[in-house]
Amino acid sequence: MERVSKSALFCSVLVALFLTSYAQQNCSSFTFENNKQYTTCSKLPVLSSSIHWTYHSSNNTVDLAFRNTGTSSTRWVAWALNPSGQQMAGSQCLVAYTNSTAIHAYTSPIGSGIPSLQEGSLSFEVPSISATLSGTEMTIYATLQLTSELLSTNQVWQEGPLSGGVPASHLTSGNNVASVGTIDFRTGDKKRN
Known part of the structure; x- marks a missing residue:
């Protein structure tokens, strides 16, 4: 035995x-559509997502691509850092969705009240942000200018429906509440709690 x-x-x-x-x-x-290469990546455990990045130690910038492979033109996707915990409240989000004319990619800080994905500045600089939709794959590309405290922190990712052409609330059960973890841009360490 x-x-x-x-x-x-x-x-x-x-x-x-x-x-x-x-x-x-x-x-x-x-292989990304824009032939961009990243030094590190992590297949995230839920919501058909992965995060790819290159960390530049000389200036604490991170070039990243967040991929969601199970979306459509009627859904939004988001990826965020949250130094205050593994939840949406307090998250500093990158958001993308398709509106009637193009893909809209923007930043959205999430307050402590009812989460909404209103466009606004984050607690760190985002010098560039864009997105692509190819079939059922949405990819957000961004450059983040991070403080040393944000180089190893919590990450959150989400997806949800559009309503009236703008992001609506996502599910509050199943994989949508399990889409949290940590990330260390310097070492590549990541875990899901």
Whole structure:
């Protein structure tokens, strides 16, 4: 019996290593439409999303691409940093959706009240932001000018429907409440709590 347990444990470890390696390989081998390359990536565990980035230590900037592969022109996507916790309140968001004429990408700080994705300045500079929609894949591209305190912090990502051509509330159950974790732009460490 002990031999069977050890064999099962060994097989489980091998499968876990394979899946982790495959997820990283799958994530890092992606080619972006603009031929941009990123040094680090992480396949996020829910909402069909991944984050790709290059950290520039000389000036604490991060070039990133947030990908959501399960969206449409009737949905919005967002990715955010939140130094105050793993929740939407307090998040500093990058948001994208398709309006009637083009893809709209912008920044949105989320206050402590009822979350809304109103356009506004973040607590850090975002010198550039844009987005693309190709089939069911929305990608937000941005450059972030971060303080040293934000280089390792909480991250939140979301998706939701449009209503009247603007972002409406997302689900408050399932994967939508599990879409939190941490990220360290310097080391590439990330985890989901």
